[in-house]
Amino acid sequence: MERIGFVGAGLMGEGMALSLLRAGHPVTVVAHRNRAPVERLVAEGAAEAADLAALAKASDVVHVCAPGSPQVEVIVEALLPHLAPGSIVVDCSTANPVSTVALAARLEAAGCAMADAPLGGTPAQAMEGKLSAMVGASEETFRRVEPILRRWADAGVEHVGPCGTGHRMKLLMNFLAMGYGAIYAEALALARKVDIAPARFDEVMRGSRMGCGFYETFMASAVHGQRDAHKFTLTNALKDTTYLAAMAEAAGLANPMGAAIRNSYAGAVNMGGDGAEDYVPHLADFVARANGLD
Known part of the structure; x- marks a missing residue:
């Protein structure tokens, strides 16, 4: 089972991380402003990282749920030096595709990959694992992340095209x-x-x-x-x-x-x-x- 890092375990992310935990993935989370979701996930078996560097080192696939591109850019910059080659960042935010494509190029240069997988659904559906996702990724990256995404996107996972197309x-x-x-x-x-x-x-x-x-x-x-x-x-x-x-x-x-x-x-x-x-x-x-x- 791939080791999952989760950045942004908030309104939508908490339910997504919970679905991954219940499917048997080792999940590492990191706190930001609101500790309550992180504490609930730790009680369910998640590990808590002290910072983004520690989370990157503990993860094969990192999910990011952030408000928008400026926050995603800061998060990826902090993760990048500590990601092992072959790691994947899955951006579940609704973001600017221009930024997404630029981040994907930086990750690729470091031997990693990116998928944009913005969400469809509500917080209640997130808690039930019944979201949907529209995914931008290479064929190889999509094949690897699809079974992971289906843990929290039971309503459907659509591969729309290359990175940036999901956004x-x-x-x-x-x-x-x-x-x-x-x-x-x-x-x-x-x-x-x-x-x-x-x-x-x-x-x-x-x-x-x-x-x-x-x-x-x-x-x-x-x-x-x-x-x-x-x-x-x-x-x-x-x-x-x-x-x-x-x-x-x-x-x-x-x-x-x-x-x-x-x-x-x-x-x-x-x-x-x-x-x-x-x-x-x-x-x-x-x-x-x-x-x-x-």
Whole structure:
């Protein structure tokens, strides 16, 4: 069994690391700000490394779950001098593909490899090992990591193409998801302006052709007050739509819809207060207030 290092055992990473432990992999974790998940994993049999250097030395395959590319770059720089040749870094973050490809080249020069394997699913699915993953990697690297990824991605592992392609695919997926969120938020505000209660709007829409899993969790939070039903922050939404804009620019594509969606999240995040750490369905509150609704 490959020895697994896990950096970022947080909202999603804790469940992923737990699935790897339960499958019999030796797992080493490292603490950052929140020690509680690390302590729970240690209680399940994980080892705790003092720092990233120690984690690299104890691992054959290192998973990274970080907020974005700047953090991933810092983590890989710290791991790189201590990784044995043949080691693999699996970046499960939603990251900038340009950064991903550059990091992969640095790892390859050191005799290591990289796979980008961004996630699909929720924290609850992570705890059950039922996430999905879209993977960018060479054929050889994918063959080696696929059985490991399937320990926590029971819902499906798709090899999209070479390194960087997984992150490109994830940005396209989040473009659609954050677009849904921006449209739902405006629709709820407009419904109230024309005297249709949000709950009534939801009754009509739910189960129609316009409904989907994203719709259901968004409305569970925005309309029915279940704050944790859709746990993806406005900050992350802004980060991902910003990465998408950079990807579109590099490809020479006009991306007016992407710009409009990004501006919706930028406005909410920059309003101050708790906006940065609210979840995507709370965009509805910001749109409402901007339009004179309580």
